[in-house]
Structures are given as C-alpha cells and as structure tokens.
Amino acid sequence: MATTDYHHREVESLLFDIARKIQLSPTRYDEASRAYTALCQYIDRPESPLAGLVVRCYPSGSFSTGTVISSIQRNESHDVDAVIELHNSFATVDPATVLAKLFLAINGSEGSRYYGKARKNSRCVTVEYESGLTVDLMPIVVTDHAVQRAGVLFHHKEKEGEKYTKPVNPWGFKEYFNAHTATDANFARSFWDREYLVDGAQTTPMPEVVPPSLKSSRVVALQLIKRFRDVQYTTRTVRQPPAVVLAALSLESGAAERSLALEVLKIGDHLRNTLLQPGILRVTNPSYPADEFTDRWPRTREAQMEFARDIVFLQKSIRSLLNEEMNTEEIKQKLSLLFGEKPAAEAIIRLNEARSRDMSSRTLKYGAAGRVVTAAGLASVSSPARSSTFTGGDKLD
Amino acid sequence: MRSIEEQIAAMQSSPWSEFAVTKTGARSATWEGTISPQIRKSYLLRIRYSVPNILEHFTAVGVQPRVQVLKPVLEGHPDYEEGPIPHVYQNQEEPQYPYLCLFDPYEGEWSPNDLISETTMYWAANWLYFYENWLLTGKWQGGGRHYGNRPKSV
Numbered sequence: 001m002a003t004t005d006y007h008h009r010e011v012e013s014l015l016f017d018i019a020r021k022i023q024l025s026p027t028r029y030d031e032a033s034r035a036y037t038a039l040c041q042y043i044d045r046p047e048s049p050l051a052g053l054v055v056r057c058y059p060s061g062s063f064s065t066g067t068v069i070s071s072i073q074r075n076e077s078h079d080v081d082a083v084i085e086l087h088n089s090f091a092t093v094d095p096a097t098v099l100a101k102l103f104l105a106i107n108g109s110e111g112s113r114y115y116g117k118a119r120k121n122s123r124c125v126t127v128e129y130e131s132g133l134t135v136d137l138m139p140i141v142v143t144d145h146a147v148q149r150a151g152v153l154f155h156h157k158e159k160e161g162e163k164y165t166k167p168v169n170p171w172g173f174k175e176y177f178n179a180h181t182a183t184d185a186n187f188a189r190s191f192w193d194r195e196y197l198v199d200g201a202q203t204t205p206m207p208e209v210v211p212p213s214l215k216s217s218r219v220v221a222l223q224l225i226k227r228f229r230d231v232q233y234t235t236r237t238v239r240q241p242p243a244v245v246l247a248a249l250s251l252e253s254g255a256a257e258r259s260l261a262l263e264v265l266k267i268g269d270h271l272r273n274t275l276l277q278p279g280i281l282r283v284t285n286p287s288y289p290a291d292e293f294t295d296r297w298p299r300t301r302e303a304q305m306e307f308a309r310d311i312v313f314l315q316k317s318i319r320s321l322l323n324e325e326m327n328t329e330e331i332k333q334k335l336s337l338l339f340g341e342k343p344a345a346e347a348i349i350r351l352n353e354a355r356s357r358d359m360s361s362r363t364l365k366y367g368a369a370g371r372v373v374t375a376a377g378l379a380s381v382s383s384p385a386r387s388s389t390f391t392g393g394d395k396l397d
Numbered sequence: 398m399r400s401i402e403e404q405i406a407a408m409q410s411s412p413w414s415e416f417a418v419t420k421t422g423a424r425s426a427t428w429e430g431t432i433s434p435q436i437r438k439s440y441l442l443r444i445r446y447s448v449p450n451i452l453e454h455f456t457a458v459g460v461q462p463r464v465q466v467l468k469p470v471l472e473g474h475p476d477y478e479e480g481p482i483p484h485v486y487q488n489q490e491e492p493q494y495p496y497l498c499l500f501d502p503y504e505g506e507w508s509p510n511d512l513i514s515e516t517t518m519y520w521a522a523n524w525l526y527f528y529e530n531w532l533l534t535g536k537w538q539g540g541g542r543h544y545g546n547r548p549k550s551v
Contacts, residue, residue: 327435329533345534352530352538359523360540368412369439370432370522382412384519388506390484390541392498 008146008261010351011321015260017350018335019220021343022069022077022227028133030078032063035135042113043084043105049183050105055085060138060170062243064224065177066215069223071132072230072340080135083170085149091141095163099125102139122157140168145173150288166295172287173244180251184216186258218256221263222247224339225271225314231340232310241307245283245293249274261318268315275308276346314338328352360387401426401448411514416444422528424448429467432518434526441468442521443494449509457502460509462517466525471495472532479537484524497524501542508549 024032040238043050061081062068071078103125107118107362119126124138146151149171156163226243233240253270257263276283281304285291300303317334320326323332326334328348335344358364365373365381373381399407401424408416408428416430425447433439446462449455470493473481485495499520500506507516527539 058419325436327438328530330437331534348530349534349536349538352527352534352536355526356538356540359526366412366519366522369415369438370413370434370518370525372434372522372526382519385511385515386506388500388516388520388523389504390498390520390524391501391503391544392484392486392496392541 006303007325008259008322010354011261011318012259013354014321014335014347014351015224015264016220017347018227018339018343019224019260021346022223022339024068024070028070028078031129031131031133032078032135033125035129035133036080036082039106039114039135039137040082040084041164043102048105049101050084050086053087053090055087055142057085058083058171060174061136064170064174065242065247066181067222069224069227069230069249072227078133080133081170082135082137084137084139085151086139086141088141088143090139091143091152096156096158097164098139098154099123099156102137106137108385123155124151134349142225144169144288144290147288150291166292167288167289167290169291173248173285173291176285176287177247177251177274181216181219181256183259184256185217186215187217187220200264212289213361216256217258217260217263218250218253218267220260221256222250224260224264225267227339227343228314229307231311238303238306239297239299241297242293245281245297246271248283248286248293251286261322264318265315268311268318272308272311272315275304275311280304362387398448398451399512400424400534401446403407404446404448406465407512407514411512411518413514413518414444416442416518419443422447424450432522432525435529438529440466440525443467444513444517444521446513455509457505457507461502461507462513464499464517465491465494465520466497467494469497471528474532474535477531477535479531479541483528483531483537483539484541497521499524503544 016210032310036059040054042048043057044054045051056062059081060083061079063080068078084102086098097122103118103120106114106125106127107114114127117127117129119128124136127135127137129135138153140151140153141151142151144167147169150167151169152165155166225246229240229246249271250267252274253267257266264293280301281294281298283293285293298307318340321331321334328351331351333345333346338344355364362383365383367373367381401421405418405426408414408418413430416428418426419429420427425445427446428444429441431439431441443465444462445465447460449460465488468521469486471482475481482495484498486498488495499517523539527537530539531539
C-alpha cells in the first residue's frame with residue numbers, strides 16, 4: 001500500500017472516530033424521543049388552551065435530517081426541534097398571542113408537569129430538562145396549500161419591537177435533504193471495514209438514528225462541520241451560523257466524495273466561496289424559496305467573514321493532517337482545536353489501538369531511528385524478528 | 398549464544414547503526430544513540446549488554462540487555478494507567494533511569510541467541526511510541542503483563 005494511502009486511511013479513521021464520538025448515544029436519543037412525544041401529547045390535552053387546535057406535531061431540524069450531534073455546551077446533550085402545526089384559524093392571530101398561548105399550553109399552572117421549565121423565545125417555546133436536553137417547539141400555520149405543509153412561523157421580540165410572520169417549510173426541507181443524501185452503500189462498507197461500530201438504533205415516530213456507518217459521507221461531513229462550528233463559537237457571544245444554512249449549502253456542493261476528509265474539504269470549498277461572495281449571504285429553502293434560512297444570520301458582513309475565516313482554518317487543518325507528517329501529540333492538538341478535546345482524545349486512543357494491533361502482527365514498519373512508518377517513505381523500512389510482551393515492575397538482578 | 402562481536406557487528410550493519418559503541422569489554426558492550434518513534438520526538442538511549450558465561454547459570458531476566466532512557470528523563474505519573482512508569486524495572490542506583498522491560502522473560506521471548514539489533518531495538522522503539530501516547534492520554538496501549546513472585550528461572 002502506498003504511504004499516502006496508508007496515511008490518508010489513518011486520517012479517515014481519525015475523522016470517523018471523531019464523528020462516532022459526537023453521535024447521540026441511544027440513551028440520549030431515547031430520552032429525546034420520549035420528551036418530544038410527551039410534549040406533543042401534552043400540548044393537545046383536554047385542559048390545554050390549544051386542545052383540539054393542534055393539527056400535527058413533527059420533528060424538524062437535525063433530528064429530521066439525521067444530522068443531530070451532541071451539544072458541546074450542555075453535558076454533551078442535544079436540542080430537539082419540533083413543529084407544532086396549529087389550526088389555520090391562527091393564521092390571522094397576533095404572533096405575540098400565538099407564542100403566549102403555546103407557552104401557556106406547555107407551562108401550565110403551578111404544580112403542573114412543565115411548570116417553570118418552559119421559556120418563551122422569539123419564535124418558539126423551549127422546554128429544558130435537567131439532563132441538559134432542550135426541546136424547541138415552534139408553532140406554524142399552513143397557509144400555502146399549493147405546497148405541502150408550507151406556512152408561516154410567528155416571530156415576536158418585545159424589547160426590539162419585532163412582530164411578524166415569516167414563510168417556512170421545515171417539512172419540505174427535511175424531505176428535500178433526505179432525498180438528496182441517500183445512504184451510500186460504499187461509504188457504509190468502508191466504514192464497517194474499519195470495525196467502527198455505533199451501537200443501537202431506535203424505531204420511533206421520530207426518524208431513526210442512523211449510525212454513521214449507514215449514512216452518506218455528505219451527512220457525516222456535515223456533522224463534523226457542525227461540531228467544528230460549535231467549537232469555534234463556544235467562546236463567542238454572537239449568533240452562530242444556523243445548522244440549516246450549513247445543511248442547505250452542503251447540498252449545493254456537487255457529488256459527494258467517497259472520502260470523509262475530501263468531503264469535508266469539498267463542502268468547505270463551497271461554503272468558503274459562497275461566504276466570500278460580495279454582499280450579505282442569502283440562503284433559501286430549496287424546497288420552498290420563500291423560506292429564507294439566513295434572515296437572522298449573518299446580519300453583517302463581518303459575521304459572515306468570521307465564519308469564512310473559520311472554514312479556511314478548517315480546510316487548512318484537514319489538509320495538513322492529510323499531507324504532513326505529525327506525531328500523535330500534534331494530531332491531537334489539531335483535532336482538539338477543530339472538534340474539541342474529548343473527541344480528539346478518543347480518536348487518538350483508537351489510532352493507537354490500531355497501531356498496537358499492527359505492531360503485534362508486525363505489519364507496522366520502522367524507518368530510520370525507529371520511526372513508526374506512516375507518512376514517512378517506504379524506501380527503507382524494517383521490522384523486528386518477532387513481537388514481544390512488555391512486563392516488568394520488579395528490580396533486575 | 399551470540400558473541401559480543403556478533404552483537405556489535407549486527408548493530409553496525411542494521412538500521413540502528415547510528416548507535417555508537419561507547420564501551421566494550423571482553424564480553425560486553427554499551428551503545429548510546431537516539432530513537433525517534435515519531436517526528437519531532439526523540440530519546441537518547443543507552444543499551445548495555447554482557448554475554449553470559451556459558452558455564453554459569455543465567456536467566457533471561459538477569460542477562461537481558463539493559464535499556465535506559467537518558468534524555469529526556471522518563472516522567473512518572475502515578476495517577477495514569479500503569480503508573481508511575483509503565484513496564485520498567487526499578488534501578489536502585491539510578492532511580493531516574495529505570496530499565497525498560499521489553500519482553501516476557503518467562504515466555505522465552507528473548508535469549509542470548511537473539512540479536513539485539515533484531516529484537517531489543519525495535520521493542521524499545523515500540524515502548525517509546527506507547528510511552529509518548531501514555532503521556533498524552535494517560536492510557537497505556539502497548540499491552541503487556543505483570544507477574545507477582547514468579548520464579549525467575551528460565
């Protein structure tokens with residue numbers, strides 16, 4: 001195997017392990033499912049101010065597109081986005097009233113199930129759980145009957161004096177995204193060949209958690225980019241690029257690469273080129289162009305350029321991992337800057353497991369001065385006569 | 398049993414030829430040199446070996462090449478896996494330079510019939526690679542085993 005193939009394979013393995021580490025565990029996913037289902041049922045209970053007025057409740061956001069990752073901020077927990085589709089009589093109701101009614105339907109009176117756990121935001125009501133899980137429930141009304149489930153959301157920010165409805169179609173985007181990121185059997189096969197298995201999958205009214213082994217490189221690359229974004233914005237106080245913007249732009253990146261590293265670079269190229277175009281970025285829902293994804297970010301050119309610089313940094317780092325020889329400390333540092341300390345540490349441990357197996361089987365070679373051969377040339381390598389077992393702990397005679 | 402001349406000659410014609418012989422005796426040699434298991438990471442090692450007298454009783458534990466890391470001094474981390482330092486023999490005279498324990502003497506993994514250049518040197522490189530990563534992660538991933546008070550006879 002050529003040195004570059006071996007090295008590229010190790011970088012792929014590192015990225016797969018990062019991706020694996022940021023997946024939601026089956027336990028967390030189960031928790032999200034139960035919370036979401038319970039809330040949907042609760043909002044429509046007989047005593048609710050919205051009783052009989054909820055047409056349907058469905059997941060949106062990352063869960064609906066199979067791109068959910070654990071949150072870096074809240075104990076590796078996660079956000080669930082859900083749409084509460086209300087009766088069309090709400091189409092003419094003041095947005096402040098709609099949001100207030102949804103809040104009341106959830107928060108209820110003192111002593112009730114979610115009392116004190118709900119928070120009214122500008123477009124949704126958020127329920128927070130002790131585990132760190134949050135469920136964002138966004139009320140919409142279907143107003144455009146020409147397009148399946150297209151309608152409006154309700155925006156109200158009292159302090160800023162903002163009050164309006166906005167066209168949306170999260171269902172349409174979910175359908176579009178999933179149709180354009182079908183499972184790639186070859187990607188799945190290469191993932192399984194590395195014996196990197198993710199436990200479990202849930203069958204619930206919510207979409208199944210599809211292990212990364214069964215997803216396409218595009219979806220897993222998008223998860224990595226989301227995680228990268230989260231790490232970069234951890235210490236910033238500004239709004240970060242919405243995941244739906246990243247998802248929509250990723251779909252415009254052309255045919256997906258088989259390689260995860262190359263796919264991250266490819267999506268990065270499109271993100272960078274798009275962000276660098278003159279003016280303020282505008283991205284719309286490919287299934288419903290009236291639905292603008294960028295209405296709240298970026299608000300300024302500087303915000304846009306900041307993320308463009310981030311993407312350049314991401315690409316430069318991935319390229320240096322692919323093309324430069326590094327020791328494991330340097331690899332870990334680089335991965336930590338990109339994806340956070342915990343996934344980076346896990347990836348290094350897995351890398352060493354693989355190298356340990358190679359050493360035991362004598363398939364790993366050694367260059368000059370005992371250099372473990374990865375990116376170094378294969379021109380002059382050697383191997384021991386046999387492997388050994390470290391022992392020790394006493395004193396020598 | 399390999400003579401010391403054979404050991405020296407094998408080292409000189411091996412990938413470890415950069416290791417210089419710093420001392421020799423009738424049946425002994427000391428080498429010093431650098432191992433660099435990963436880029437920008439290198440260690441100065443000393444290897445001392447005496448060929449046992451064929452008439453004397455000897456054990457693999459007793460006659461094995463003594464491999465020490467001179468620079469940088471090995472770090473001890475009692476709170477890490479296999480801490481304070483994984484898989485070393487204590488050195489009462491120079492505690493900061495323990496001897497690396499590179500093979501299982503009870504399983505016949507090394508004998509004076511083996512060439513240091515084909516065994517010990519690679520195993521030292523392995524040990525150092527995993528030592529670097531043990532410093533990084535706190536986990537020893539180089540495998541190994543421990544013995545209690547097993548008899549030390551071969």
